[in-house]
Amino acid sequence: MRTVLQAIAADSTLQLQLIVTGMHLDRRHGRTVKQIQSEGWLRHEHVLVPWPSGDGSPTATAAAMGRATADIARAISNLKSDIVIVVGDRVEAFAAAAAGHVSGCVVAHVHGGDRALGQVDDSLRHAITKLSHIHFPATAASAQRIERLGEDRWRIHRVGSPGVDGIVKAAHAGFGGTPTTRVSSRGRIRVVGVPPNPAFFSGGRFGVGV
Secondary structure (H helix, E strand, C coil): CHHHHHHHHHCCCCCEEEEECHHHHCHHHCCCHHHHHHCCHHHCEEEECCCCCCCCCHHHHHHHHHHHHHHHHHHHHHHCCCEEEEECCCHHHHHHHHHHHHCCCEEEEECCCCCCCCCHHHHHHHHHHHHCCEEECCCHHHHHHHHHCCCCHHHECCCCCHHHHHHHHHHHHHHCCCCEEEECCCCCEEEECCCCCHHHHCCCCEEEEC
16 A cells, blocks of 8 residues: 555645554564554554454454444544545454444545455455445456445446555566556456566555555
8 A cells, every 4th residue: 555655645635644553553463553654654644543452362353343443433533534545354444444434434445346255354345345435446356346236336446456566666676667567357467577587576634544
């Protein structure tokens, strides 16, 4: 989502706000809020919402989600956000979508319509779709899935995966030239203009919930 944040921050008609919660604040998962801070994003208006993971059980996760939903709703109110962007399918995204929707904000969902068969994330993603007003799926197949869920076609905008921007930037830095990306209807991502090199792939008020 880095390029999305950059685009919002660069637009003089928008005000970037961040609500940071979930694994970003969890030491067991690297406490990645430190990276968010080191890149300078916390200079924008932001709120850190605690996410007590407890023993990690489904019950503890459900309880944490409920508390976070209430805290995110208060954060949205304090920030006076108009639009809430959520990404993907995790419980944190569901909490943000529910809080934003019931609080009367426009909810925009990135990566809706994807599939994670057999995972609770699959149900949460589709629930987030129904709580959202604008949809930014990554592939044509995902866009079709969202439409089959009953969403109006004019609300669905296939934009690709923001994560691919990082691949393209790294490819540009590593190999020169100006690579572009193509995403097939089956969701396969192809970086165009980059010489094949297995080593390259070996590494690994606009409220945005991250």
